[in-house]
Amino acid sequence: MTDRPLVALVYQRPGMPWMFEGARRAGVDVVLIHRPDPRPDEALPAQLPPAVVGALPLDIFGDAAGSLATLAELHRERPFAALVTALDVAVPFTAKAARMLGLPGLSEDASVAVRDKREMRRRIAAAGLNNPAYVALPSPGGWKDAAGLEFPVVVKPASGFTSLGVTRVDSLDDLEDTVASVWDVCRRHLGYGKESAAFEGLVVEEYLDGDEYCVESLSYRGEVRIHTIGYKGRPEGPYFEETVYRAPAPLSPAAERSIREQVTGAHRALGVTDGPTHAELRMRGDKAYLLEMGARVGASGGSHHIVESVTGVDFAGETVRIAMGEEPVSWNRPVESPGVGAMYFVPVGGSGRITNIAGLAEAADDPRVDRVIQLLHPGDEVLPYPEYSGYPGFVLSRHDDHRDAEEFHHELDTSVSVHYE
Ligand code: ADP
Numbered sequence: 001m002t003d004r005p006l007v008a009l010v011y012q013r014p015g016m017p018w019m020f021e022g023a024r025r026a027g028v029d030v031v032l033i034h035r036p037d038p039r040p041d042e043a044l045p046a047q048l049p050p051a052v053v054g055a056l057p058l059d060i061f062g063d064a065a066g067s068l069a070t071l072a073e074l075h076r077e078r079p080f081a082a083l084v085t086a087l088d089v090a091v092p093f094t095a096k097a098a099r100m101l102g103l104p105g106l107s108e109d110a111s112v113a114v115r116d117k118r119e120m121r122r123r124i125a126a127a128g129l130n131n132p133a134y135v136a137l138p139s140p141g142g143w144k145d146a147a148g149l150e151f152p153v154v155v156k157p158a159s160g161f162t163s164l165g166v167t168r169v170d171s172l173d174d175l176e177d178t179v180a181s182v183w184d185v186c187r188r189h190l191g192y193g194k195e196s197a198a199f200e201g202l203v204v205e206e207y208l209d210g211d212e213y214c215v216e217s218l219s220y221r222g223e224v225r226i227h228t229i230g231y232k233g234r235p236e237g238p239y240f241e242e243t244v245y246r247a248p249a250p251l252s253p254a255a256e257r258s259i260r261e262q263v264t265g266a267h268r269a270l271g272v273t274d275g276p277t278h279a280e281l282r283m284r285g286d287k288a289y290l291l292e293m294g295a296r297v298g299a300s301g302g303s304h305h306i307v308e309s310v311t312g313v314d315f316a317g318e319t320v321r322i323a324m325g326e327e328p329v330s331w332n333r334p335v336e337s338p339g340v341g342a343m344y345f346v347p348v349g350g351s352g353r354i355t356n357i358a359g360l361a362e363a364a365d366d367p368r369v370d371r372v373i374q375l376l377h378p379g380d381e382v383l384p385y386p387e388y389s390g391y392p393g394f395v396l397s398r399h400d401d402h403r404d405a406e407e408f409h410h411e412l413d414t415s416v417s418v419h420y421e
Contacts, residue, residue: 004029005081006053007320008071010060010097011035011090013042015375018301019086020049022316028081028324029053031074033060041375041390060093061191061198068097075101082323086297088161091115092198104325106295110271114295115159116199120270127269129262130289134205140183143176146204154207154237155182157190159199164189164388168207168237179204185386210234210283212291213249215263216303218318220328222273224264228310228341229256231402232280239385245299245343246405247306254286262288270295276319278303302343305370305396309341342405344395344412351384352420354392359416363395368408371396382420392418 007028012019014032023030029051034044036057048055056074058067074080082103085094091111098105106114113119118136125131135146136158146153155178156166165185169178182202186192192200212232218225230247251259263279266272270293278298280291297303297319307315313335318328346357355378364372374393376382382389395412399405 002029002053005324006031006078007323008033008080008083010083010085010094011087012085013087013300013375014044014048015041015373016086016300016302017049017371017373018304018316019084019297019319020051022301022304022314022318023084023320024049024051025314025317026320026324028320031056031080033058035059039390040377040380060090064093064096067093068100071097072100082320082325084320084323086301088115088294088296089159091295098323103323104274105323106275107271110273110295112199113270114272114277114293117156117158117203117292118199118201120290120292121203121205123269124266124290127265129265129269130258130287132206132208132289134203137179137202137204138200140179140202143179143204146175146179147172149204150206152207152237153204155179155202155204157182157186158201158203160186160190162388162391163240163242165386166240167386168240175204182386189388207237208282208284208289208291210285212280212282213251213259213288214245214247214298214303214306215259215277215279215281216247216298216307216315217263217267217277217279218313218315218322218328219267219272219274219277220322220331224267226260226263227307227313227315227335229259230306230341241348241385242345242391243347244345244409245306246402246409247310247341248402250402252286255283255288258283258286258288262290263293266290266293275322276303276315299343299394302373302394302396306341306343309339309370309398310337312336312338340399340402340405342397342399342409344397344409344416346392346394346416346418348382348385348389348392349418350420351382354378354380354382354418355421356419357392357417358419359412360393360395362415363412366397366408368397368399368404369395370398376418382418
């Protein structure tokens with residue numbers, strides 16, 4: 001037993017180290033709350049990261065009440081100073097549990113607004129921010145309600161994650177089938193049709209054809225500070241596997257202004273006043289449209305690498321500090337600009353049983369590479385899109401300029417590949 005504050009990290013992927021390291025820098029002990037039945041890319045290693053003093057399986061989706069009761073019991077034994085999650089789907093549970101224990105954190109209302117894309121779209125529209133035309137479908141049978149939208153459109157779960165099921169549809173002829181198949185994916189992966197399903201429904205919205213950007217921000221007591229705006233490519237679908245992330249993004253002043261306005265406005269519209277956010281936007285010309293804003297550190301903590309590379313700010317550590325109600329240590333310091341941060345998503349490149357992932361060891365030897373993370377291994381099974389089996393891995397690097405990062409990612413496109421049986 002130490003006198004360090006105790007923080008629960010909820011459903012943090014053990015293979016993604018940044019949140020654990022941030023917790024350590026923030027001087028706290030960590031209890032890792034993990035899934036009772038982790039997927040291969042979430043498996044617990046024999047040795048947990050140094051900040052972790054305990055690990056506990058909780059079924060926060062299947063048995064939310066039981067999980068809350070267990071946390072309350074633990075809190076009586078050794079009080080938590082904060083509950084933190086970097087997993088989008090766990091944000092509402094984490095907010096609810098923090099509320100129950102009297103801890104600081106996102107309001108439950110905001111935790112729903114950032115998770116339910118129907119509610120997000122409604123609030124973004126009400127705030128007068130940019131919104132594509134959209135229709136919310138409570139069930140697949142209602143697909144005709146979306147027939148009046150301008151095609152192409154995108155069909156997505158109301159509360160999905162990592163592009164699960166998100167599908168582009170080019171013509172009305174294909175809408176009914178696509179809605180049915182996305183609903184099927186939601187039944188298998190998000191529990192639609194079961195009592196435990198949260199936010200059951202779909203959103204159909206007009207396709208935005210411009211570049212995609214990610215924005216990492218920190219808020220403290222209602223003040224929002226945008227830390228980085230990064231380039232995410234221009235994925236065209238029909239399925240939207242993530243490929244690259246490079247920050248800071250080269251941007252025209254008008255595009256940057258629009259991104260900043262939309263992200264700052266979204267914090268107000270969705271009620272996010274404290275903690276990190278990870279926002280995704282797409283452009284139509286110089287006009288930015290929010291796709292979603294998660295109230296968490298993005299990429300299972302990987303956004304820390306981006307922010308830290310670009311600004312020097314300890315993004316994961318600040319997240320833990322804010323969650324405990326503390327002022328972030330960077331709040332009154334000038335932000336540096338050391339360089340460019342980059343993240344490469346190893347492309348799934350097929351489906352089936354993995355036999356080999358080539359090129360990662362070589363990538364790790366490149367002096368610009370900070371870390372290579374491998375989450376899937378030979379023997380693991382990858383399902384074909386639009387199912388989701390997790391990303392095989394990531395290459396995280398630092399560069400002097402955006403062009404060098406871009407060239408490096410092009411090199412990885414040819415040197416890294418996943419092979420299947
Ligand atoms: P998730 O929460 O599952 O990641 P998103 O709404 O962020 O779902 O969509 C995932 C990806 O699908 C986005 O990053 C983007 O590339 C693409 N996408 C989603 N909505 C649109 C849209 N309206 N126009 C163009 N692309 C979109």
